[in-house]
Amino acid sequence: MAGGRFSPALLVLLCHVLFGSSSFQPALVLDMAKILLDNYCFPENLVGMQEAIQQAINSGEILKISDRKTLASVLTVGVQGALNDPRLTVSFEPNFVPVMPPALPSLPTEQLIRLVRNSVKLEVLENNVGYLRIDQIIGEETAAKLGPLLRDNVWNKVANTSSLIFDLRYSTAGELSGVPFIISYFSDPEPLIHIDTVFDRPSNTTKELWTMSSIMGERYGKRKDLIVLTSKRTMGAAEAVAYTLKHLKRANIVGERSAGGSVKVEKIRIGDSGFYITIPVARSVNPITGQSWEVSGVSPSVNINAKEAVANAQNLLAVRSAIPRAIQSVSDIIRQYYSFTDRVPAFLQHLESTDFFSVISEEDLANKLNNELQSVSEDPRLMIKLTQDHPVIIEEDFEPENIPGDPAFLRNLVDTVFKVRILTGNTGYLRFDKFGDVSVMAKLGEQIAQKIWEALKDTENLIIDLRYNTGGSSASMGILLSFLQDPSQQFHFFTIYDRIQNTTTEFNTLSGLLGPPYGSKRGVYILTSHYTASAGEEFAYLMQSLHRGTLIGEITSGTLMHSKSFQVEDTDIVITVPFINFIDNNGECWLGGVLGSYMLGEKTIEQGSESERRASLFILTDLGYHLC
Known part of the structure; x- marks a missing residue:
């Protein structure tokens, strides 16, 4: 316009x-x-x-x-x-005769009371949810005239409900001067709020509408949840109410886009002819948006058939009522378990100050919580998802007490867990798909030394295949790392801080290895894939940060097993909180995901023999050999 x-x-x-x-x-x-x-x-x-x-x-x-x-x-x-x-x-229209309806305030009081009772419906639904339907917004004079009736029969009854569905689907008439009365009931006395500015062209005047410092009856206030229902029939003053409450972030709108009426339209005869021009003579300007509900209507937060709006609003209120409890639950979990304890106060303060007005579903709530925590923490390990989108991974380790001491059984177990071969070019190949518990590794020490390190001790290079390694015990990595260093030198490999136990453990080079060490001079190449997870990723990451190995393959999964997942209150939302910090030898905390020095395509990674051949070629090239 x-x-x-x-x-x-x-x-x-x-x-x-x-x-x-x-x-x-x-x-x-x-x-x-x-x-x-x-x-x-x-x-x-x-x-x-x-x-x-x-x-x-x-x-x-x-x-x-x-x-x-x-x-x-x-x-x-x-x-x-x-x-x-x-x-x-x-x-x-040569025969047009304008009809002027009588102004409401001029009607007898009895007739006004009858009109208001016919246009207002109030009931209390399940869970103390109020339902208020108003089909005509009465103006300032009528509201003042019927003040006690409205106070006793409408507003004071509404005030006792826990949340409110305000139904304007059938409101097709009304007066703009009544809008401040309604907005005032859903706001606090102070500070006063600028609601609207109305410009009237014939009189060339501008009038500002503000909330009122005092009203007759108990206010509903601005803290309890409010849902406004609209339909394509909602028009005029009702649109002004819905538009104002929406952009004040006081109410969510459920239903259909409203009609897009006007503040005031007049039909004016052109001279003495039979021609008439219909013209909008006044306009509304919202102080927040600088625009209006006129012509374009009020767009709903939840767009749904008007007939289904009440049921949808009840579902939405159930979601909205869960928000404070969900935030408190998330705060408590972070306070108790999050591994970066120094960051916790800032997280909690941020959550407390976050505006959740736009949340209209559990999915919205999960996304909002996750985005807010990610923005302030920059920690990808701290995640909030819906249950169906976030399967909880349970870490399982070998149980040492269940492993027999029979040497033949132990040899078979090692043969099953570890795959060792010698490839072309005297290149060793070692694959294992899980890091065992430290006590298990100690029990299998002699068999591992014979199976792995005796077999690989004379190879010129070593490929460690972690493409299918899904994790296990991080503590056992110290054993493997020690074999890949010189025994005469002491190295600090990594540190683990456990928030639950409140312990800090350092992992350094181990002495007294049962097998021959591979040492630090020969090349080590680690194969990774998007399946590589947890301790498998940590090992690859450490080999990179220690400058001890070259990574070949895909970026790893970013799956961290040092986390716990909790259901948030009575919702389908799950929060995953890291309770362990894995800190490398440079003092950096690993936050997930490892990118290899050489990237192989997914198809190549899936074909094991081809991947091993490519890795061997990389090694030979790295060593300066010329390939045909």
Whole structure:
């Protein structure tokens, strides 16, 4: 509406239309232009109109249209197109008789009471959810006249509910002066809130609407949940209420986009002719958006068929009522388990100050919580998801007490767990898919030394295949890392901080290894895939940070087993909290995911023999051999 200008070319066309028949005088278009200038609520769009009309009259060009209704249609199209306002219409109605309904305040009190009772419905639903339906927004004078009735029969009863469904689906009439009364009930006394600004063109006046410092009856306030229902029939003052509450972030709107009415539209006769122009004479400007509900309507937060709006609103209120408990539950879990204890106060303060007004489903709540925590923590290990989107991974280790001491059984167990081969170019190959518990590894020490380190001791390079390694015990990595260093040198490998136990454990080079060490001089190449997880990732990460190995393959999964998952209150939301910090030899905390030095495509990774061949080629190339 506010972007158009009255086109001189259009005015030429209008005058051509009018001058084409002796039945119409140039005065008709001049009269219409004067009505627009004096009454149209966007006068800034009419700049230059009078000059353009005069030029059109002086041009003397003719376009003949004798049918008056056709002329009215042509004028309508022209004016709407020029001003980009569909409310502007021209009609030919020689027998039109305006009907003015009586003003509500002038009606007898008994009739007013009957009207209000017929247009207001109030009941209390399950879980103390209030339901208030108003089909007509009464104005300031009527509200003042019926104040005690409204207080005793509506507002004081509404005030006792825990949340409210405010139904405006059938509200098609009303007065804008009544809007501050309603908004005031759903806000606090102070500070006063600027609701709307209404510009009236005929009087050239601007009126600001504000909330009221005192009202008759108990306020509902701004803290309890409020849902406003709208339909495509919702119009006028009811749209102003819905639009204001939405953009004050006081209510969620459920239903259909409203009708897109107007503050005030008048049908004005053009001169003494039988032509009339319908024109919006006042406009609303919301102080928050700078725009209005007029023409475009109020868009709902939840777009749904109006017939289903009540049930949907009840479901939404159930979700909304769970938000405070969910936030408290998340806060308690983070406070008790999160491994970066120094960051916890900032997290909790951030959650407390976060606005959850836009949350309309459990999925929204999960996403909002996750995004807020991620933004402040920058820790990908701290995750909040819906249960079905976040399967909880349970770490399982070997149980040492269940492993027999029979040497033959232990040899078979090692043969099953560890795959060892010698590849082309005297390259060793070691694959294992899980890091065992330290006590288990100690029990299998002699068999591991014979199976692995005796077999690999004379190879020139070593491939460690972690493509299918899903994790296990991080503590046992110290044993493998010690075999890959010189026994004469002491190295600090990594540190583990356990938030639950409140312990810090350092892992350094182990002495007294049962097998021959591989040492630090020969090349080590680690194969990774997107299946590589937890301790498998940590080992790859450490080999990289220690500059002891070259990674070949895909980026790892980013799965951290040093976390616990908890259900959030009575929802389907799960929070996963890291309770262990894995700190490398440089003092950096690993937050998941390892990117290899050489990347192989997914297809190659899936084909084991081809991947091993490619790794061997990388090794030979790395060592300076020329390949055909």
